Amino acid sequence: VPLIQAALPVGISFYTFQSMSYTIDVYRREVTPARSFVDFATFVALFPQLIAGPIVRYSVVADQLVQRRHEPNRIASGLAIFSLGLAKKLLVADTLALEADPIFARGSPGILDAWGSMLLYAGQIYFDFSGYSDMAIGLGRLFGFELPVNFAAPYRARSFSDFWRRWHITLSTWLRDYLYVPLGGNRRGRGRTYLNLLLTMMLGGLWHGASWNFLLWGTGHGLLLAIERALGPKNPLLRLPGWLQSSIVFGLVVLLWVPFRLDSPAAVGVWLSAMLLGAGGLGHLEPTAVLAIALFVVLALVPKPGLEWRFQPNGRGLAVTTGLFLAALLVGYGRLSTSPFLYFRF
Amino acid sequence: MSDAQKFILRFGLLYALLLAWSLGFERPEFRPWELVKDPDTPYFFPSRRVEMTEIGDLAFRSWIRELADPRETVFSTDRFGFRNPEDMTHARIVALGDSYVAGAGLRDDETFAVRLGAELGEPVYSVAVHTANSPSLFLSERRFEERPPELVVFLPSNRLVKPLRIARGDYRRAKPQPVGLAAVVPALARANEVLARDNGLTRSLRMLYNGALYRLRGYPGVIEVEGRPALALPLAEQLCFLTPEQRDMSGAIASALELARILSSRGTRMIYAPIPDSAEVYPELFPPEELARCAKPSLFDRLIPEARAAGLEVVDLRAELRAQKARYLYRLDDSHWAPHAVEIAARAVAQAARRAGH
Numbered sequence: 001v002p003l004i005q006a007a008l009p010v011g012i013s014f015y016t017f018q019s020m021s022y023t024i025d026v027y028r029r030e031v032t033p034a035r036s037f038v039d040f041a042t043f044v045a046l047f048p049q050l051i052a053g054p055i056v057r058y059s060v061v062a063d064q065l066v067q068r069r070h071e072p073n074r075i076a077s078g079l080a081i082f083s084l085g086l087a088k089k090l091l092v093a094d095t096l097a098l099e100a101d102p103i104f105a106r107g108s109p110g111i112l113d114a115w116g117s118m119l120l121y122a123g124q125i126y127f128d129f130s131g132y133s134d135m136a137i138g139l140g141r142l143f144g145f146e147l148p149v150n151f152a153a154p155y156r157a158r159s160f161s162d163f164w165r166r167w168h169i170t171l172s173t174w175l176r177d178y179l180y181v182p183l184g185g186n187r188r189g190r191g192r193t194y195l196n197l198l199l200t201m202m203l204g205g206l207w208h209g210a211s212w213n214f215l216l217w218g219t220g221h222g223l224l225l226a227i228e229r230a231l232g233p234k235n236p237l238l239r240l241p242g243w244l245q246s247s248i249v250f251g252l253v254v255l256l257w258v259p260f261r262l263d264s265p266a267a268v269g270v271w272l273s274a275m276l277l278g279a280g281g282l283g284h285l286e287p288t289a290v291l292a293i294a295l296f297v298v299l300a301l302v303p304k305p306g307l308e309w310r311f312q313p314n315g316r317g318l319a320v321t322t323g324l325f326l327a328a329l330l331v332g333y334g335r336l337s338t339s340p341f342l343y344f345r346f
Numbered sequence: 347m348s349d350a351q352k353f354i355l356r357f358g359l360l361y362a363l364l365l366a367w368s369l370g371f372e373r374p375e376f377r378p379w380e381l382v383k384d385p386d387t388p389y390f391f392p393s394r395r396v397e398m399t400e401i402g403d404l405a406f407r408s409w410i411r412e413l414a415d416p417r418e419t420v421f422s423t424d425r426f427g428f429r430n431p432e433d434m435t436h437a438r439i440v441a442l443g444d445s446y447v448a449g450a451g452l453r454d455d456e457t458f459a460v461r462l463g464a465e466l467g468e469p470v471y472s473v474a475v476h477t478a479n480s481p482s483l484f485l486s487e488r489r490f491e492e493r494p495p496e497l498v499v500f501l502p503s504n505r506l507v508k509p510l511r512i513a514r515g516d517y518r519r520a521k522p523q524p525v526g527l528a529a530v531v532p533a534l535a536r537a538n539e540v541l542a543r544d545n546g547l548t549r550s551l552r553m554l555y556n557g558a559l560y561r562l563r564g565y566p567g568v569i570e571v572e573g574r575p576a577l578a579l580p581l582a583e584q585l586c587f588l589t590p591e592q593r594d595m596s597g598a599i600a601s602a603l604e605l606a607r608i609l610s611s612r613g614t615r616m617i618y619a620p621i622p623d624s625a626e627v628y629p630e631l632f633p634p635e636e637l638a639r640c641a642k643p644s645l646f647d648r649l650i651p652e653a654r655a656a657g658l659e660v661v662d663l664r665a666e667l668r669a670q671k672a673r674y675l676y677r678l679d680d681s682h683w684a685p686h687a688v689e690i691a692a693r694a695v696a697q698a699a700r701r702a703g704h
Contacts, residue, residue, distance in 0.1 A: 072350035079357050102566060286563045312354035321353075322360055327365075 013207055014053055017174055022058040023177055031059045039065040042270040048139035053132070054150040054170040059146060068144030075142055076313040082138025083325040088131030090328040096296055098122040104261070108271070110283015114274035115254075116293060121261050122254045123296030126155065129168070155253070155300045158245040159237065160224045163253060175204045194230060198222035208260075213268065224252060244266040294301050365534070376406040378421035379450045383476040388483060388517055389427030390448075390475065396421045402451055402680025404567070409552045410560045413568065413577050413681040420454050426487075429457060429472050436493060437471035439463075439699070442481055443501040446621045447474035449688075451677055456685040458501065458692060465696035471495070478506045479517065481605045486514045494612040499695055500605065501663075502598075504623040505585055507649060510595030512604050540650035569631040569676045579681040581632060584623040586640040590648045599653050606658060617698055618653055619661035619691065621683070622646050624676045627667045659698065666694040 022043070025031040034040040042065055043058055090198040100120035103113050133150035150169050157163035164172040180200040186193040198219065205218020237245050258271045273279035273345060311317050347355075366521050378396035391581040397420045405414035424430040429448050436622045441447050441459045449457035459472035472475075473484045481500065484490055502508075560567070569578045585593060629637055644663045667675050667690060675687035 072348055072354055076350040076353040076357075079354065288559065288562055313348075313350040318353055318356055322357060325357075326364075 003241070014050060014055055017055050017171075017207075018058070019044055021055075021174060021178060025058055031062060034058070034062070034065070046140075046145065048143070048145070049133075049136035049147055053129075053168070054136060054148050055174050056170070057149055057174075060148055064145050070144045073313065074315075075145070077311050078138045080138070080311045080313075080317060080321040081141065083135050083321045085131045085136075085138055085327070086133025087125045087324040087328040088134060090131075091324075092130055092295070092299060093124045093126075096120045096127065096292050099286070099292040100124060102290070107267070108280055109271065109274045110280040111274055111278045112285045113283040114271050114280065114287075116285040116289050118254050118257055118275065119293050119296065120263070120289065122250075122257055123293070123300060124156070125166035125257065125260075126151070126300060127296075150288025153300070155250050156246055157249050158242060159235075160221065160228050160252075161251060163227070163249060164221075171207070175200050179203060190230070192228035197226045197229060201225060211263065212265070213259040213263050216268075217256055220256040220259075251337065260275075349432065353502065372476060374403050377403070377451060378419055379445070379448075379476070382396060382421050382423060384427065387427070388479045390423045390429065390477050392423055392425045392427040393432055394421075394423045400451065402577070402677050402682075404579065404681055405679035407561075408565055408567075408577060409556045410565060411553055411557055412560070413565070413575060413678065413679055417451070419448075419452070420515055421645050422454055427475075429454070429474065431461070434469065434471060436489065436495075437463075437469045438495055439466065439468065439470045439497045439499070440484065440490070440495040441472045441474060441499050441501065442484055443474040443621075444480065444503050444506050445474075446503040447472065447480075447501050448476065449474075450682045451680045452682075452685060452688065456688060458688050460700075461688050461692035462499070462695055464694050466699060470499075478502070478508065478510060481510060481601075482513050482515060483517055485512065485605075485608065486517055491612070494609075494614045495547060496613075497615050497699055498609055499617045499699070500602065501617060501619045501691070501695075503621045504626065505583075507593070507595070507598045507620050507645065509594050510601040510605075512601055512608065528700050552675050553641075566680060571631065574678070576674070576678040577680075578624050578631065578676070581625055581636050581640060583681075584625050586623075586625050586644070588639075588645075589641040590643070592641075595645060595649055595652070599649070599658070602653065602658055603656055616659065617661060617695060618658045619663050619695055619698075620640040620646070620649060620653075621691070622664040622667065623681075626664050627671055627675060635695055661694050663691050663694060663696045666690055 006327055012220045022031070022034075022040070026033050034043070043056070046061075049056060054243060094274060097120075100117050101118075103117035106113075109117065116219060130151040137149070148170055152166040152169065154167035155161055157166050180196055183196040184192055185196060188196075199222070201218045201222030202215060203218070205214040205216070205221070206233065208214040208217075237248060240248070255272070256273065258275070259268050262268045270280070276282070311321075368624065377400035378398055381396050381398075382390045382394050384391050397418075399416050400419050401414040401416050407644070421429065422432065423434050424434055426435075439462070441462065443458070447458045457472065459470040459474075465472040473480055473487075475483060484498070556565070565577075567578055567580045568575045570576070581587065602618050606618070609616045625632060625637070625640065626644060629640075650660055650662045650664070667687060670690050675684055675685060675690070677684050
């Protein structure tokens with residue numbers, strides 16, 4: 001029987017979750033149903049965040065759908081946040097991808113390029129995704145919407161539960177409220193708590209795409225969360241200095257990105273054995289890739305969270321915003337190795 | 347005015363200035379081909395003549411100055427939108443094909459139709475275009491039905507060896523262009539796109555950036571040809587990793603047969619001469635580990651004998667090019683063939699054509 005190759009509409013995972021949260025919240029009588037279908041449709045198809053999140057709850061925007069404030073301060077900060085997001089995506093994420101993709105395409109990595117490529121990918125996915133989220137939040141502000149924050153320096157997390165409070169926050173809270181808690185959360189004994197954590201994260205993995213590699217990624221995170229929960233205060237990580245806790249958590253998160261990035265079981269095996277067992281020898285890393293990794297580490301780990309929200313509409317704010325905006329346009333978009341308009345078949 | 351209002355005003359002003367500035371830039375044109383092809387129809391713009399120093403499509407994509415091999419070119423079209431002398435309307439021999447036959451990167455006097463004409467001592471009319479549609483365009487023109495040519499040579503390039511829908515159609519109708527206010531939004535959108543994608547400043551930045559990157563660690567797809575670096579179309583884009591089945595080679599042969607059958611009913615003979623990409627002629631120039639992923643047998647390994655067995659009159663251009671490969675047969679910065687490769691192909695096709703008295 002041939003598989004049905006259905007074309008999925010853009011953003012389906014996001015508006016499915018948003019519609020589900022609306023339906024469930026209305027059922028639970030936590031929100032009052034929308035009075036107008038147009039308001040509901042606006043909520044589901046709100047264009048700034050339709051494609052890549054953040055996942056917005058109806059309760060968050062219910063009032064804003066009816067009444068929005070358009071203030072110069074908010075519009076100015078919206079422009080700044082949008083420019084920051086654009087720069088994150090085009091200047092940082094795409095630059096990291098430029099270094100990572102050839103390593104993935106080449107295959108058969110040594111320990112250096114296996115770790116190097118995964119570090120680059122960890123940076124790419126963070127700056128790509130958080131860049132999109134910032135752009136959505138910035139665009140939202142231009143239209144008077146206040147969308148929820150989606151990332152808070154996740155790679156500085158000191159534990160896995162901390163990581164999930166900082167990474168794709170709107171997804172993790174969605175999973176908590178609509179999956180983990182209804183499954184019983186931590187109210188039905190220890191065993192059930194661990195199982196619920198595991199199930200929630202497995203389904204969270206599947207939300208990214210119905211394939212085994214996302215399932216593996218979700219299962220990995222679920223297991224780590226469950227183990228952390230089981231150890232509680234006896235967790236040996238807690239006795240280490242903060243920077244070491246963060247590094248260990250970061251290292252494990254990077255390992256779990258392997259099945260997320262590589263979709264064939266064989267490639268996942270090759271990468272993990274190169275990273276953990278040195279199966280591919282030492283390998284090598286281009287100097288430009290090392291520079292890119294350094295860029296990522298500086299940008300992702302050093303600044304304190306919330307930097308982007310300290311914007312002021314003064315001369316400095318304007319210089320930073322326009323600087324980011326122009327740099328993103330000129331260097332990022334202009335990078336023609338990804339030239340999308342070049343019709344290359346002829 | 348508050349700080350925030352000033353901020354918005356300045357940001358908006360900057361954006362408007364950038365937008366206005368970018369309205370002056372068009373898409374970067376690196377070869378006449380891009381100026382002459384009509385984006386709304388399968389034809390070139392009729393009665394055009396473009397002269398320019400061009401760089402190859404691969405040089406354009408890499409934006410590395412050292413790898414570009416600039417060339418002076420002239421590209422002219424007839425009043426039907428094909429690449430022929432302007433007053434030419436007909437000939438006893440017609441060439442069908444895509445960019446290879448139309449001559450992307452070649453001067454008017456270097457195209458396949460001109461070289462074949464020189465070999466045979468009579469003019470050859472080119473119906474090659476910038477899409478895979480050439481056979482259907484030929485069939486849709488009444489002038490070729492009323493006075494059918496005696497010989498049609500069909501030379502699809504490697505990437506366009508695929509099943510074609512051989513049909514007559516109304517291909518000349520262009521999409522209506524918006525006028526008045528309705529044209530403003532697309533124009534602004536286009537300016538926005540140009541602003542975001544490409545202009546003089548981004549081009550110089552890109553050249554600096556990619557040039558530095560190239561010097562630091564090379565650039566994928568660079569091969570060494572006659573002691574100098576050249577750009578080759580990546581193997582994936584040559585469709586090298588796909589098997590003949592995955593490319594539906596049988597479908598391609600079936601549609602060529604269908605074309606030959608229609609032509610034969612008009613008393614026209616057809617020669618089929620698919621054009622190989624560089625990996626079929628120069629596999630040794632590509633990295634062995636990448637080459638190992640190419641399908642075996644390759645498309646041409648099977649296409650030539652199977653097309654012959656199916657009853658097509660085939661010229662094996664891969665064999666002809668391989669036999670004279672000492673001088674590199676593709677452009678150093680472009681995915682298409684070089685002028686002397688066109689001559690080899692024209693000679694081989696002419697030889698086949700003469701066998702039936704042309």
